[in-house]
Amino acid sequence: MALSGAHKDRELRIHESLDELSTDLADYIAELSEASVKERGVFAIALSGGSLISLMGKLCEAPYNKTVDWARWYVFWADERVVAKSHADSNYKLARDGLLFKVVKSRIISVSDTSDCPKFDLILLGMGSDGHVASLFPNHSALEETDEWVTFITDSPKPPPERITFTLPVINSASNVVVVVTGDSKAEAVHLALDDVGPDCPLVPARMVQPTTGKLVWFFDKPAASKLDGSQFSK
Numbered sequence: 529m530a531l532s533g534a535h536k537d538r539e540l541r542i543h544e545s546l547d548e549l550s551t552d553l554a555d556y557i558a559e560l561s562e563a564s565v566k567e568r569g570v571f572a573i574a575l576s577g578g579s580l581i582s583l584m585g586k587l588c589e590a591p592y593n594k595t596v597d598w599a600r601w602y603v604f605w606a607d608e609r610v611v612a613k614s615h616a617d618s619n620y621k622l623a624r625d626g627l628l629f630k631v632v633k634s635r636i637i638s639v640s641d642t643s644d645c646p647k648f649d650l651i652l653l654g655m656g657s658d659g660h661v662a663s664l665f666p667n668h669s670a671l672e673e674t675d676e677w678v679t680f681i682t683d684s685p686k687p688p689p690e691r692i693t694f695t696l697p698v699i700n701s702a703s704n705v706v707v708v709v710t711g712d713s714k715a716e717a718v719h720l721a722l723d724d725v726g727p728d729c730p731l732v733p734a735r736m737v738q739p740t741t742g743k744l745v746w747f748f749d750k751p752a753a754s755k756l757d758g759s760q761f762s763k
């Protein structure tokens with residue numbers, strides 16, 4: 529890993545290349561899966577769409593394709609676009625074709641009845657260049673949803689316009705949240721999400737990802753991390 533560091537209560541991992549990032553991400557997910565299965569017998573994971581799925585591709589390769597206990601995975605989506613399951617824009621189709629179809633042989637879904645929100649072992653998020661996560665976009669009323677686990681929008685600034693998404697209370701109730709961000713087009717949003725930017729700067733949704741008791745880890749490549757205040761990093 530090129531750089532790692534603590535940023536307040538968050539862990540930041542900045543990688544030299546996408547290949548290195550993908551390997552570290554696969555390792556991290558495999559470790560969380562093993563620990564959750566050992567402790568509770570299941571691994572409840574929520575996926576996003578976009579570039580994240582191909583960055584998770586190493587999980588389909590050795591050793592993970594054999595060592596991860598895929599049958600214990602409960603798979604959910606942090607957001608979905610309102611299109612047919614077979615549509616090229618579908619986050620379900622993306623993950624099914626790019627990941628799950630290759631490794632998961634059974635599908636099991638359950639909902640926790642022990643808390644107000646489901647507590648996922650891991651929610652994986654990407655982030656758009658406007659700082660959106662899942663389908664929670666800047667200045668959108670969906671950011672203020674506190675009663676529902678899932679909400680819908682019909683006016684996404686990024687196509688397609690109709691989407692459903694986890695709300696912030698669900699995201700922030702997870703045991704682990706991982707945000708994976710690559711590319712220099714996202715560097716400004718990363719800065720706005722993580723640095724001490726002051727109240728006059730726009731509040732990006734990614735900044736509102738603050739697990740109540742869970743752990744938050746960001747995975748970057750160098751271009752995405754290029755505008756971060758680097759003083760907290762060590763080689």
Ligand SMILES: O=C1O[C@H](COP(=O)(O)O)[C@@H](O)[C@H](O)[C@H]1O
Pocket residue numbers: 576577578579580607608609619653654655656657660661662663686
């Ligand atoms: O529209 C979406 O965008 C974000 C970011 O996608 P990326 O391709 O820029 O990584 C994604 O995380 C979200 O699930 C998706 O619906």
